[in-house]
Amino acid sequence: MAADFAPGVDKVRCSKSGIFMADAYEAFLTTHVRHTDNEFFGAPFRLEPWQRDMFWRPLFAQGRMVGKGDLKRFKRSKSIVVFGEPRDGGKSDLACGTLLTIVNMEPTHAGEYGIIAANKTQAGKAFGKLKSMIRQDPELRALWEIRKDAIVNRETGAQMMVMPYSEEAMQSWHFNVCILDEAHVYRDRSLYEAVTSGQGQIFNALTIIITTAAKARSGFLWDVLPELRDDPHAHVAWLGARDDEDIDDEAVWRRVHPMSWHSVENVRKERRNKSRASFERYILNRFPLEKSADRSMKMSDIRACQRLGNGFDPSRRFCLAVDGATSGDAFAIVAHQLNDGVDCWAEWVFDEPGESGYYPLGQIEQLIAELCQRYKCPVGIDPARLLLMAQHLQDDYGVEIYEVPQSNKVMCPACALVVQTVRSHTCALEGCPKLADHLSNCRDLEREPFGSRFTCERHGRGTERIDAAVAAAMARWMTATMPESLSFAETGGVWRV
Known part of the structure; x- marks a missing residue:
């Protein structure tokens, strides 16, 4: 799990020349860019104080003049800017207005400018906003040619595009300016x-x-925000509730919604109509402290377990279990050990496949064989899922496989054992960030009469993975059902199964 991220605005250091540039850019925005929605249609785009202080000046006023004579120009000190704001905060208009301002104030021959939207529908809406803003101003209308899939400058050949999310399409573009709209839906980096x-x-x-x-x-x-906050070339401004704040505190509502078009009564209405999780995320712009109610375990319990010292000792009895797929899902190897009444764990999780899209199964098999040969631990695998791996481990490495079928009869009680130890805070997750993350993704899938087992919304790369959690349940079930034995040290490194 990534380090916790706190909302707020990074410190801003404006230079005299930077303030001049920011004011000049704002003058262009107010003069040439007009709103496109509802009752604001046709109104000049005037920055509100919170937009100016949190976004505009941090972007345009931080930097210095470089070069000499005719080559003298202003160089911005920030190359990445993050602006997090609640729903209905005017994100789309601000994105389009900012792009239009830069592309006109910084004319560049054959420049490339883009907005990356979450999907085709959102891309179409953003492209429509850009076209509407240009058509409302006679100077912009004369300068820019609106085509089917791009808007092209008649003098410089620079073009503005709005594209839906596509990793492959980005490889051929070198954007002077690119706006990533609604990055919360991105699957990965x-x-x-x-x-x-x-x-x-x-x-x-x-x-x-x-x-x-x-x-x-x-x-x-969630992963990139703490990184950017520590990056001297990035500026992060996040308008949202802090973790220690009550979502029903109206003072928090006022601070999170400084927009002139919002009122406390609007927020109060949203609170009545939305669930706690939706209100927390969309209206207060806070990453939910708890995942949805159908999760198998609470985040507060998992965090408590992460603070519990993990006394996993490979010289003592432990069980190893494997779960995953050759591609798509993660590939997880998890070891479980009971140590003085505490469930201790070790993890080896592969979640970045190679260029081919597949995991290095040969290396994974060697790792499992090495662990088994060194510590004489039993290896639990469901042959129905990983038949070839089980055969290779038996035939090539002499590993004795302990079959753990992922049937409802086995997995329902196995998952219940893991849930019980997490809820009782006897699950030592220190040093196992992947396992903790996968446990937090688990949902309950009812399978009567056996109970419930772990599941997720959907499988595959980029989704909420649970492979390490499944492997942990298998290993915990092995510990509970296999006969007690002496420790490795007491047997001289021999453990009979």
């Missing part, structure tokens, strides 16, 4: 890295992330 890696040699290249909070404290956005 691939698109973000494709965009930023193509900007390295471009002067004043800029990546802007405008988004709301994600549905869970995991994934690309």
